[in-house]
Amino acid sequence: MTGLDRRRFLTGAAAALGGAAAGAGATRLAGPAAASPSSPTPPERRYAFDGPHQAGVLTPAQANAAFLAFDLTTGDRTELQELLHTLTVRARALTQAAVPVPAGISAEPSDSLLLGPAPVSDGLTITVGLGASAFDHRFGLASARPRRLRAMDTFANDQLDPMQCDGDLLLQVGADHPDVVLHALRDLTRHTRGGMQVRWRIDGFTPPPRPAGAARNLLGFKDGIANPDRSDSALMDQLIWVQPGAGEPTWATGGSYQVVRIIRMLVEFWDRVGVSEQERIFGRRKDSGAPLSGSRESDTPDYSDDPIGAQIPLDSHIRRANPRTPQTDASRLLRRSFSYDRGTDRNGNLDMGLIFSCFQQDLDRQFVAVQRRLAGEPLSDYIVPTGGGYFFTLPGVQGESDHLGRWLFS
C-alpha cells in the first residue's frame, strides 16, 4: 500500500466514524454523519417525513422495496391508536436517521446496528396504508371507512391466493440499499409485535436503466414511461390526493388509494414469443421503449390517425391502459411498481414478476376503470395476478404531536 493510498484509506475511515465518535471523552451526540467531500460513499438521499402527504407516493421508486401486509392483533381502538403512534415515531426516526438512544441495561438494545453506529437515511421511505378490514367492527371505525375502500376485486385473469391478499395494514418500505430496507423492517416489527402480524410479504427491486430511460420490467420492456408528472402539484391534486368535499371522510383528505398487485410473469413462455409479437402486445419497441408510432421512448403515442390500430394495435397494453382521450384523462394513475424474484415453482419455472403498485384519488374512477379496459388484452396470457390488496394511504404527519391516522380517531 503506498503512502497516498494509506492516507486516503484513513481519511475514509475517519469520515465513516465521524458520527459515531464526535469527539473523544464525553460529548453530546452529534447529528448523523454528514457525507464529507472525501467520503468514499456518495451523499445520501433523505426524504422529509413530516408533511401534508406521506413520502413514498410521489417519491421516485428506490432501488429496493418491501411490501408487508399485516393483520391487526390489537385489542381495541386505543391500542390501534397507540400502534399507529409507535409506527409514526419509529418511521420518523428511521427515515431521518436518528441516532439510536442508548438503552442502558434495563432494556433491549435500541438498535440492531445492522447499519453500523452512524445511522443512514439512504432514501428510506416508510408508507402506511389501511385496508378495508381495519374498518370492520373491531375498532369502531366502520363509519370512517374511505368510501371506495374494499377487499381487492377479482378480475378476469386473476388466480388469487387468499393467503397473499388484502390485510388490515400495509407497510411499504423503500430504500436505495436492501440492508436499509431490512433494518427498517426489523425495527418496525420489533416495536409492534403484539399489535400486528405479517399476513403476506413481497420484496421488490428497481433495476438500473438499461441503457437509459425508464427501468425495464422482467418481460424486458421499459415500464412506467407514461406516468403523470409528479412535480405538477395541481395535477397531483386532481389525480392522486383525496380532496375535501369529494364525498370522502374529512380525515382522508391528503391521503390516496394504493393498489398493490402481485403479478407473476410467465417468463419461460414469454421468452419463446417473437419480439415483434411481444412489441405488438405492449405497443412499444422492446429495445428503445418507443411507442410503435414513434422512434424514441419519450415520444407520445398518437392514436388520433390510427383508428384501426395499424400502428399501435387496439388491444395493445399501452393503448388499452391509456387511450389518451379526453374521456379517459381522469383515469390516469401514478404507477410505482417494482420487480420481484422469489425462487422457483414446482414445475421448475422461475417465480418472478411485477409488484404492480399505483396511487390514485379514486379507486373506481382510476385503477378499476383501467383494469376493465385491460380485460382480455393479449398480455394476459403471459401474466398471472396472484395476490395484493387495496389500501388507503393515510394522510401525512405534521409535526411531533401528530401521528399517522390521528384524525381517524377524532
Next chain:
Amino acid sequence: MVGIVLALLVGCSPAGHSDQPVLASISHCGQGWSPSSAGPQRLLIHNADTRPGEVMLTGAATGAVFGYLEPLAAGTTAELTADLGPGRYRLRCAMEDESVVDGPVVTIHGPAGATTRGVIPVSQADLIKATQQYQAYVTGQLPALARQTDTLAADIGRGDLAAARRDWLPAHLSYERLGAAYGAFGALDTVINGTTAGLPGGRADTHWTGFHRLEYGLWHGQSSSELVGVAAALDRAVRRLTPTFAHAQIKPSEVAIRAHEITENAIQFELTGRTDYGSHSNLATVAANLAGTRIVLGLLRPLLAGRYPDLARTYAALAAAQRAAAGPRALSSLTRSQRENLNARLGALVELLAPVAEICEPRRTS
C-alpha cells in the same frame, strides 16, 4: 491501529470538549471525564491498566448502572453510551483480580428527560438464591415425571398402545414445564427429548431416542415390540435426572437467561410445528413452556421489582400468551386470526422478557 484511530477521532472532536479518552484503570479510573450537559453521552473508554476489566457508568449516590462495558482488554478502547439526566455520576472500574475502584464524581447539569434508566446491580449472592430455589423446584418435580414415564413404559410393555398414546402427553408436558433446566440436564436432555435434527438417518435413525421417538412410533402405527425398548430407555434416562441434577452446577446467570429463552424455544420449535412427530400437541407444549416461564419469572421477581419498569406489563403479556395457548387444540386447527393472535401474544411476551437476562446479570460491586 488503536492509536491511529484515536488520533483521528481527536481530530474530529468539536471545540470545547475534552479531547482525551476517559481512562479505566486501578490508579486513574474515570480520569479525563469532564462535566457536560444532560443528554446522550458518548464516552471513549481506554483501558490504561495492565489487566482486563469491567467498566460501569454509575450513579454516584446509588451505584445504579447506566452503562456497561465488559470485557475491556488492557490497552484497548471502546465506546460507552448513555442518555443521562442531570445528576452526579462516576465511572466504576472493576479490573480483574482487584477490588472495585470508583472514579471522581462528575456532575451533569441540564434539563431532565433523559432516557437511560439506572439499574441497581444484582449481586451474585442475589442470583444464587434464585438459582437454589429453582433447583429445589425442579428436584421436587422429578419424582412425578418418573412415575409418568414409568406408566408409559408399562403401557407399552403390556401392549396397550391406546393407553400409551393417552399417557404420553402428560409425561411430555411435565418435562416441558421444567423449561429452564435443560442446560443442567446436559446430554440427558437429548436422550429424553431429542428431535431428528442432526441425525443423518432422520426418522429412521437408530440414535433417535426419547419422547419424540416414542411419539413418532405411537402415532405412526409402530408396534409395541418396536417401542418397548424406546419406552424403557426413556424411563431409565428420566430416572437418571435426579442424581445428575443433584450434582449439576447451574450458573446463576442461566436462570435469568432462560426467562426469555424458554419462550424463544417455544416460538422456534413449537409454534413452527417442527417438533410435531404425530401427536399434534405443540400448542399444549407451548402452554407448558409458558407455565415454566412463569415459575422462573416468579423466582426472579424480587430482583426485578424496582429494576425492571415493564415488569407489570411482562406479567400481563404472559397471562395473555397463556390465554392464547390454552385449550387442547392442534396448531393446524387454529383459524388464521387465532394463529395471528397466538403469534402476536408470544412475540409481544418475548420482547418484554428479553431485558430480564441483562438486568439480572451479576455485576461486581466490590
